[in-house]
Amino acid sequence: MRALRELYKKFLGENDSESRGLRLLRDWLSAEQRAQFDAKRYFEVIGCHSGRRYRIHYGSATNVHEIDHAGRPRVGWCFVPVGYLVAGDVMLAQKIALETNERGALALANRFVPKDTDCLNLPY
Template sequence: MFWLGRQASECEWRARAVVGLFRSARNANTPEVRGLRLLRSWLSPAQLAQFDAKGHFDVVGGESGKKYRIKFGICANVLELSEDGTPKVGWCVVPDCCLVAGDVMLAQKIALETFESAALAKANKFGAPAR
């Protein structure tokens, strides 16, 4: 009986430690966390809700009006969507410098919304992944 009580208190201690770890990571001031904070501050309410629910958000190309989906990541994470919302073609739109995912995704969003054709001219095109 004593062993079970001790085991339960150890589990509670570990659970509190894990919760504390996640809280400190959420509030950390690492480049990754700062990049995601900045990205989130630039997303529209609809994009933010989509990002929180699905891990990606959609943008509309500023020149063509095409819809693009930006998935979490730093490369090969932009999908051009067809009229029915299925992936049509993929784009690898990556800045020339080394950035964390949130910063790359923000750069992709701004590039597609403001100078779409110039961004796609420098991007690598790839076949859209199967659903």
């Protein structure tokens, strides 16, 4: 009976909306992005129009940073889909938006200065 109870708890823990969102996100990541996400809780994408690199951190707001050639955050972008979505779903939407319609995503996004102090002196 205890084994059955543990199995049931495990199933419920792996079947909540957050877990499902992360599974869906991981299914859409390349092997390199998946490894990066597993190790660092972020992954990088290339914008389809500019070729710029973006780092999408785990989260659902102010979690997208445009990064420079050295991998430092240059500028932050905040854009999310409408409605309440878990972090994995938001991150997947951000990935798809940057890879398929970068200009459209950034036209709607709010720009911000990342908290990394190295980027505070960069011209915008």
